[in-house]
Amino acid sequence: MFEVALSCIEAAIPDEKLARSFAAAKAFACGELVAAAAAPPPEPISPPGRPERPHLVHPRDVAHRGLGSPEGRAAFVHAIAHIEFNAINLAWDAVYRFRGMPREFYADWVGVASDEARHFAMLRERLRELGHDYGDFDAHNGLWEMAEKTAHSCRERMALVPRVLEARGLDVTPGMIVRLRDVGDEATAAILEVILREEVAHVAAGSRWFRWCCERDGVDADAEFRRLLALHARGSVRGPFNLDARRAAGFSAAELESLSASPPGGA
Numbered sequence: 001m002f003e004v005a006l007s008c009i010e011a012a013i014p015d016e017k018l019a020r021s022f023a024a025a026k027a028f029a030c031g032e033l034v035a036a037a038a039a040p041p042p043e044p045i046s047p048p049g050r051p052e053r054p055h056l057v058h059p060r061d062v063a064h065r066g067l068g069s070p071e072g073r074a075a076f077v078h079a080i081a082h083i084e085f086n087a088i089n090l091a092w093d094a095v096y097r098f099r100g101m102p103r104e105f106y107a108d109w110v111g112v113a114s115d116e117a118r119h120f121a122m123l124r125e126r127l128r129e130l131g132h133d134y135g136d137f138d139a140h141n142g143l144w145e146m147a148e149k150t151a152h153s154c155r156e157r158m159a160l161v162p163r164v165l166e167a168r169g170l171d172v173t174p175g176m177i178v179r180l181r182d183v184g185d186e187a188t189a190a191i192l193e194v195i196l197r198e199e200v201a202h203v204a205a206g207s208r209w210f211r212w213c214c215e216r217d218g219v220d221a222d223a224e225f226r227r228l229l230a231l232h233a234r235g236s237v238r239g240p241f242n243l244d245a246r247r248a249a250g251f252s253a254a255e256l257e258s259l260s261a262s263p264p265g266g267a
Contacts, residue, residue, distance in 0.1 A: 001034040001106065002042070003149040003153035005096035008113065009089050012049035012123070014134060018195045021088055025060070027238045035106055037101070042097045046152040048089040048144065053135030054082060062140055067183050074136050075174075077188055081123035084195075085168075087116040090147055090161055097112040098154040101209075108205040115198050122191050129187070149232060155213035159228045163208020163251075164237060169199055170245040200249050207250025 004024045011017035027033045062079070067074035091113035095106055124134050143165055150157035173196045180189040214221040229237060241259055251259075 001028065002036050002039050002096050002099075004033055005092045006043075007255055008092045009096065010049045012051055014051060014085065014120070017049065017085075018121055019090070019111050021117040025110050028110045033110075035101075035103070039099060040149060042099065045093070045097070045148050048086075048093075050085070051135055054078070054137060054139040056141045057138045057142040062138055066183070067179055070130055071182075073183070073185055073188065074132045077123055077127045077130060078132065078134065078137040079139065080192070080195075081127060081134055082098050083119055083143065084116050084123060086141075086143040087132070087166070088142060089112055089121060089158055091116055092222075093147055094154075094157065097151060098157070101154070102212075105212075106261060108209070112202050114207060115202065116135040119191075119198070122194070124207075126188055126191060146232075155210060155217060155219070155224070156228060157205045158210035159211060159225055160232055162203050163210060163249075164233045165226070165227070166199060166206070167203045167246065167249065167251075168237075169238065170196070170203060170249060171242045173199075174242060196245075200245055203246075203249035211250075222252060222258075225255060226258060 002190070004020075004027070008017060008020045008024055011020050024033065033041055035266070061076065067076060069071050091109045094109040095113070098105070127133060127136075142253045143161070144164055150160055176194050178187045178193070180186075210225070211221045212225055213219075235243055237259060239260065240257070242255055243260075246256060246259075
């Protein structure tokens with residue numbers, strides 16, 4: 001299983017990454033992939049396979065275009081597709097990197113990888129309908145940079161990638177759907193509705209395994225989440241929050257109260 005997960009991460013051509021991801025998920029579901037008990041430690045984290053384009057730039061240098069034009073909508077769809085492409089790698093890296101976890105952990109993240117691959121495929125098809133393809137616009141590498149920061153700790157990875165960066169999508173996607181419908185783009189809005197519904201389960205997996213790791217390590221989960229936010233993610237957590245979606249994704253009442261009390265733009 002670890003070797004197959006690494007092969008999915010290393011695939012650079014999008015179609016190859018999707019094919020490997022779907023095949024691996026099917027093999028895992030059929031019991032053909034197992035986590036070897038005597039597997040060696042994972043290799044140090046390194047950049048995942050990706051095509052030569054998109055060109056990666058600093059987040060502030062990514063162009064922002066309005067949704068009122070076809071070009072603007074294409075740039076928007078490209079940005080979401082890039083997030084989903086990175087999310088494939090993030091899910092497989094969780095499978096590959098964190099050894100000795102229960103089989104249910106690997107089942108969750110193999111399933112997430114397959115979902116993210118399907119999301120990317122839907123968005124890429126929509127991008128092509130808009131006259132573009134993946135790689136036509138610049139993008140940034142923020143998600144993978146957080147993966148590198150948390151490669152040493154499953155507990156920190158579960159807290160900061162699913163429960164901070166990916167949970168942000170739970171907050172902002174409903175508004176995106178409304179804006180897309182306001183400009184008549186029902187096709188993209190329908191794709192985002194699918195992604196929003198399934199991302200709740202992905203963030204919930206992060207919540208579940210973050211708490212599992214905290215219990216294993218003898219750490220209070222609520223206090224640890226606050227500590228990690230202050231240490232690594234100040235400024236990444238901003239309201240307003242989709243409280244219903246975050247509750248469904250496993251955020252505790254104490255966590256939601258703490259988030260809601262945060263100053264704008266801060267953690």
